[in-house]
Amino acid sequence: MSKLLEFMRELGRDATLAAEYGKDADATMRRAGLSDEERKAMLGKDYATIKRLTGLVDGQFATNHTIIAYGR
Numbered sequence: 001m002s003k004l005l006e007f008m009r010e011l012g013r014d015a016t017l018a019a020e021y022g023k024d025a026d027a028t029m030r031r032a033g034l035s036d037e038e039r040k041a042m043l044g045k046d047y048a049t050i051k052r053l054t055g056l057v058d059g060q061f062a063t064n065h066t067i068i069a070y071g072r
Helices: 003-013 016-024 025-032 036-043 048-055
Strands: none
Touching: 003 016, 003 036, 003 048, 016 025, 025 036, 036 048
């Protein structure tokens, strides 16, 4: 699994990480070890590059919304 895809999945599972990302997305991605290209794609909402970097294909995750699955 790509580091970017792992990070994106963790954003949906970890409320603390999501809050940190909301306050300073770039710093949070740097701490997670994402590359310059990965951070630029996320910050720019460059879905074509995100798909290429993660290996996702159209329809694999058919949503433009954040799905949050924090512990109860």
